[in-house]
Amino acid sequence: MLLLAIVILVLGGSGHSAIYRRNAITDPARLWANGQIPYTFHGQIDAYRKVHMLAGMKQVMLSTYSNGQPCITFVPRTSETDYVEIQFAGVGGTGSKIGRAGGKQILTVNHDITQDNIVQSLMFVIGVHPEVARPDRDNILEIVTGNIDSAAMNNFRIEQDTDTFRQPFDYNTVVMYGPYSFAIDPSMPTIKTKYDGFTIGQSVSMSSNDVTLIQHVYKCPLDSSHRVDILGPLQFECHFHQDLCQFKQDTQDDFDWVLREGPTAATGTGPNADHSSGSGSYGLAIASGHHNKVARLITPNLPAGTYCFVLWLYAYGSDVGQLRVFQRTVDGDKAIIGVNPTPVNQWYHGSATVESPQSQVSVIVEANIGNGDKGDIAIDDIYIYSGKCIDWF
Numbered sequence: 001m002l003l004l005a006i007v008i009l010v011l012g013g014s015g016h017s018a019i020y021r022r023n024a025i026t027d028p029a030r031l032w033a034n035g036q037i038p039y040t041f042h043g044q045i046d047a048y049r050k051v052h053m054l055a056g057m058k059q060v061m062l063s064t065y066s067n068g069q070p071c072i073t074f075v076p077r078t079s080e081t082d083y084v085e086i087q088f089a090g091v092g093g094t095g096s097k098i099g100r101a102g103g104k105q106i107l108t109v110n111h112d113i114t115q116d117n118i119v120q121s122l123m124f125v126i127g128v129h130p131e132v133a134r135p136d137r138d139n140i141l142e143i144v145t146g147n148i149d150s151a152a153m154n155n156f157r158i159e160q161d162t163d164t165f166r167q168p169f170d171y172n173t174v175v176m177y178g179p180y181s182f183a184i185d186p187s188m189p190t191i192k193t194k195y196d197g198f199t200i201g202q203s204v205s206m207s208s209n210d211v212t213l214i215q216h217v218y219k220c221p222l223d224s225s226h227r228v229d230i231l232g233p234l235q236f237e238c239h240f241h242q243d244l245c246q247f248k249q250d251t252q253d254d255f256d257w258v259l260r261e262g263p264t265a266a267t268g269t270g271p272n273a274d275h276s277s278g279s280g281s282y283g284l285a286i287a288s289g290h291h292n293k294v295a296r297l298i299t300p301n302l303p304a305g306t307y308c309f310v311l312w313l314y315a316y317g318s319d320v321g322q323l324r325v326f327q328r329t330v331d332g333d334k335a336i337i338g339v340n341p342t343p344v345n346q347w348y349h350g351s352a353t354v355e356s357p358q359s360q361v362s363v364i365v366e367a368n369i370g371n372g373d374k375g376d377i378a379i380d381d382i383y384i385y386s387g388k389c390i391d392w393f
Contacts, residue, residue, distance in 0.1 A: 024165070024217045025127035030099035035070070035218045037125065038077035042087035049113050052391065053086055056118035060126070063206045063227045064214050071220035072126060084125055099127035114391045115230065116204040119174050123210065127217055131169070131176040132191065133159040140169050142192040142279075152182035165216040171198045172207040179278035186346035187271065187316075189278030197241045199276040202381060204392050205230045235307060236299050236363075236384035239276045240283050247283075250296035250364070257295050257367070260284040260378070269317025270376035275347045285367030287319060287375035295367045298328075299384070301360040308389035309363050310351045311382045315342045319372030323379075326364040327354045333364065347380070349393045354384070 025031060039057075041050060057074040064071040077083040082100055089108040096107045107121055124130075132141065135158050143156055155177070170176070171193070178201025179189040193200060208224040215222050238245035240259055249256045259281045264270030266288055274282040285295045315323050318341075325337035336352035354361060363384065367377040 024129070024213050025099040026217060027099075030101075031127055031217065032072075032082075032100050035072045035220070037072070037074050038080040038083035039074055040077045040083060040085050042085055044088055045086055049109065049111075052113045052115065053109070053118055056115060056122055059115075059119055059206065059228045059230070060122050060214075063211050063224075064220065065226045066215055066223035067221040071215050071218050074122075096121055096124050098124050098129055114393060116174060116202075116392060119204075119206060123175050123206075123214070126214055128175055128210075128213060129159050130155065131173050132156055134169065135159070136169065140194060142194055144188070144190050144192065144278075147184050147188050148182050148190050149184050155182060165213065167209050167213055167216075170207055170209040171200055172203050173210050174203045174206050175210070176200050176203070178202065179273070179275065180347065186344065189273050192273070192278035193280070196280060198280075199239050199381065202276075230390070231383070231385040234383055234385050235302055236382070238283075238382045240274070240281045240380060241276070242281070244283065244297065246300050247297040247365075248300075250298055253296045253366075254293035255285075255290050255295050257283050257285055257297055264376045264378070266317075266373045266376060269320065269374040271314040271347065271378050275312045275314075275380040282314075282378050282380040284379075285369060285377045287317075287369050287377075288373045290369045291371050291373075291375075292321075293369050295369075297365045299363045301362050302354075302356075302384070304356050304359055304361070305386065306357070306388060307354040307361075307384050307386055308351060309336065309354050309382075309384050310349070310389070310392070311337075311365070312347045312349055312380045313339060314347055314376075314378035314380075315339050316345045317341065317374040317376060319370040319375035320377060321368040321370035321375055323377050324366045324368065325350070325352065326366065327356065328362045328364055329356045330359045351389045351392075353388045 060072055061070055082102055084105055084107050086107050086109065089110055097105050107125060148156065177191060179191045180186055181190055183190045205228055208227055211224040211227050212222050238247060261281045263272045271282065274280045309325065313323055320341035323339045324335055326333040326335050336354065337350050339350060342348055354363060365379060369375050
């Protein structure tokens with residue numbers, strides 16, 4: 001299954017010793033009294049989306065819980081003057097304000113609703129600006145303004161009248177945009193990290209710093225021990241920052257996957273940058289010299305069970321063959337993902353459930369190269385977590 005799921009919002013530890021500013025509102029007039037946020041659903045919001053929104057609210061409430069009581073609560077609106085109405089984009093209102101705006105304020109969501117963007121939008125309502133709005137962000141990130149849609153430039157505005165409570169820049173915050181957010185050309189990044197080895201814009205759960213920042217703002221005891229980690233301990237993770245992680249090259253295939261940074265050598269195929277950070281490495285099966293050949297990567301064995309396999313892939317070009325993913329057990333190989341050339345020049349998300357209740361299982365990523373040089377296939381940001389796949393991206 002391939003997804004490109006987005007929530008639309010129209011918004012009005014780095015290893016360094018300096019004190020950075022994180023953009024959280026501190027003006028009491030912009031905060032919700034006692035951390036209590038009344039909400040309603042627009043009539044068009046159906047049961048499926050309500051369940052997802054309520055799950056996001058629950059994550060925020062449980063994660064920020066401290067000293068035996070909630071710090072933030074979402075409550076159904078009765079007669080409150082200030083409240084949030086959740087509606088689909090295009091219904092009538094536009095976007096979401098940062099913090100309490102006064103009166104009825106709109107939180108817009110796309111139909112393809114996902115947990116990471118839900119929590120992000122709720123944090124905006126609570127009073128947290130996007131991480132790219134920090135005054136120090138240009139020391140950490142390169143913002144490629146020439147590739148940002150002019151209508152979205154407001155999302156990158158640096159905010160000054162805020163406080164970070166001495167918390168460092170947080171690459172793992174759920175309010176961090178991905179490297180290709182708001183791009184005019186989706187094959188080129190809008191954000192690049194200036195330091196190696198970081199991944200941005202992929203958190204599905206609040207980070208520990210997200211939790212304590214909100215507790216600072218609402219004057220709750222600092223305690224991130226209740227933070228909800230939706231995915232739990234990952235069974236496998238690879239961002240190709242320095243190597244192939246725990247992947248092994250298949251010795252029975254025709255050629256090997258390699259690491260690549262920046263654009264591929266052949267024009268008209270492959271990515272211009274990685275998916276993790278806009279400035280790092282990715283895994284690449286090179287078409288040149290490998291026409292009609294196969295390259296495979298194999299994960300370590302996982303215990304018997306059910307898992308979700310997630311990857312980002314780039315399969316664009318006139319000569320692209322196919323990328324396939326298999327699960328391997330004692331009973332043999334079973335295809336779980338198959339991707340032919342994609343119609344647009346950008347990174348795609350793929351995911352599939354891996355089920356092996358009786359025996360160990362490994363996952364194989366296979367690139368089948370076509371019959372020409374414009375057939376590079378790239379992969380990045382691979383995760384395996386326990387249980388069936390959820391609506392993440």
